[in-house]
Amino acid sequence: MDRRRFLVTATAVGGGAAAIGAAGAGWRAHEAGLIYQDPAPFAPWFSLGQYGPGEREGLCAAAILASNPHNTQPWRVGLSDAALVVEADEARHLGAFDPFRREMWIGLGGAFGAAEVAAPGLGLALAEPQIAWSGAAGAGRIEASIARAAVAPHPLAAALAERRTNRAPYDPAPVAPDQIERVLALTGPVAGARIVLTGRETEAGRRLAAMTLEATEAINADAQMSRDGHVWFRNTAREVAEHRDGVSVATAGLSPVMTALGQMLPPVDAATSGRYWLASTKDQLAGAGGFGWILVDDLDDRAGQIAAGRLWQRLHLAFTAEGLAAQPLNQVPEMADRDRQLGRDGPWGKRVAELAGGGGRLTFAFRFGRPLKAVPHAARRPLEWVDLQGA
Numbered sequence: 001m002d003r004r005r006f007l008v009t010a011t012a013v014g015g016g017a018a019a020i021g022a023a024g025a026g027w028r029a030h031e032a033g034l035i036y037q038d039p040a041p042f043a044p045w046f047s048l049g050q051y052g053p054g055e056r057e058g059l060c061a062a063a064i065l066a067s068n069p070h071n072t073q074p075w076r077v078g079l080s081d082a083a084l085v086v087e088a089d090e091a092r093h094l095g096a097f098d099p100f101r102r103e104m105w106i107g108l109g110g111a112f113g114a115a116e117v118a119a120p121g122l123g124l125a126l127a128e129p130q131i132a133w134s135g136a137a138g139a140g141r142i143e144a145s146i147a148r149a150a151v152a153p154h155p156l157a158a159a160l161a162e163r164r165t166n167r168a169p170y171d172p173a174p175v176a177p178d179q180i181e182r183v184l185a186l187t188g189p190v191a192g193a194r195i196v197l198t199g200r201e202t203e204a205g206r207r208l209a210a211m212t213l214e215a216t217e218a219i220n221a222d223a224q225m226s227r228d229g230h231v232w233f234r235n236t237a238r239e240v241a242e243h244r245d246g247v248s249v250a251t252a253g254l255s256p257v258m259t260a261l262g263q264m265l266p267p268v269d270a271a272t273s274g275r276y277w278l279a280s281t282k283d284q285l286a287g288a289g290g291f292g293w294i295l296v297d298d299l300d301d302r303a304g305q306i307a308a309g310r311l312w313q314r315l316h317l318a319f320t321a322e323g324l325a326a327q328p329l330n331q332v333p334e335m336a337d338r339d340r341q342l343g344r345d346g347p348w349g350k351r352v353a354e355l356a357g358g359g360g361r362l363t364f365a366f367r368f369g370r371p372l373k374a375v376p377h378a379a380r381r382p383l384e385w386v387d388l389q390g391a
């Protein structure tokens with residue numbers, strides 16, 4: 001996220017709000033969404049019900065609701081004669097946060113995973129995804145042929161339009177083992193990626209939490225990473241309406257009042273916001289029922305990244321179906337990529353490997369738990385904006 005600015009506002013509100021003059025406050029209230037309201041950025045979340053049996057566009061409508069890095073929505077989506085196509089939009093990347101476009105491709109895998117869950121309810125079946133390359137950094141597309149099938153809604157289909165990243169603290173009590181089992185059964189297997197779940201107070205859980213905090217500090221100290229993440233920050237409701245992407249104060253997991261006030265604050269500098277992001281991360285790590293991560297065989301293999309994205313999408317939908325909340329927390333693998341990109345002998349690759357414990361390469365980390373607070377949806381660009389011409 002602009003993991004700084006948008007988390008910053010929570011704590012900065014007390015001091016900052018008083019400093020806004022009356023005229024400025026009126027303008028900011030308008031821009032923040034207290035007066036200015038536009039439902040269009042959230043319309044895609046309400047569109048799935050309009051697609052009936054055989055309507056292949058419903059696959060695309062589900063794909064664009066997927067979890068994706070920083071809400072960059074790094075995709076173009078379309079239908080060819082016989083296939084669903086999810087293509088990388090290479091311009092929509094996170095720069096130094098994602099130097100190998102690993103997260104971008106996890107997001108593309110997530111889009112495919114969401115379509116896969118929608119398919120049976122539309123009387124459709126998607127074949128295993130095939131990857132086509134174009135050679136440029138990050139570029140390529142996923143194609144999966146579409147067949148007709150009996151209409152039989154997927155058990156996770158109802159969660160597609162309900163899922164959201166919840167960045168508020170959760171109940172810190174562990175989630176009951178039988179509920180975890182139900183989540184894993186609902187998720188099902190995805191070839192090429194594996195889930196590890198652990199409690200907050202296990203040794204592995206404590207290690208992940210400590211490493212995540214330290215990685216947050218390391219990102220704060222990296223000016224390039226800070227800048228590249230910040231590009232995707234949307235400060236006000238008007239900016240969200242204009243771009244329909246990115247992360248925002250509204251999705252930071254704050255109370256409605258704090259959310260409104262947070263959007264009215266003048267921008268803060270990177271150092272200040274970094275401090276608040278760190279504070280928010282501490283709250284998120286303490287307010288977790290458990291942690292988890294996804295392992296693959298090879299971090300750089302696009303097929304593994306797609307598998308990780310499909311698996312995360314299904315897992316997050318399963319948490320949602322079970323009334324649980326989840327939030328990716330990827331500071332640690334992001335720092336490992338950054339060390340690798342800079343060719344420096346940093347500690348992160350080794351630390352991630354130790355955490356993964358020989359069971360594979362850790363490509364994605366998250367927390368989960370019983371939610372204490374409902375959170376709003378993140379914006380989505382409509383299908384018309386991401387349509388893949390001539391797929």
Ligand SMILES: Cc1cc2nc3c(=O)[nH]c(=O)nc-3n(C[C@H](O)[C@H](O)[C@H](O)COP(=O)(O)O)c2cc1C
Nearest residue numbers: 067068069070071103106107164165328329330378
């Ligand atoms: C590869 C990947 C990495 C992500 N990393 C983080 C993260 O470190 N912290 C976080 O709060 N959310 C993270 N997210 C969640 C996205 O920010 C979120 O999916 C996006 O903003 C859209 O919001 P939604 O999930 O509510 O639809 C990640 C998602 C993906 C797919």
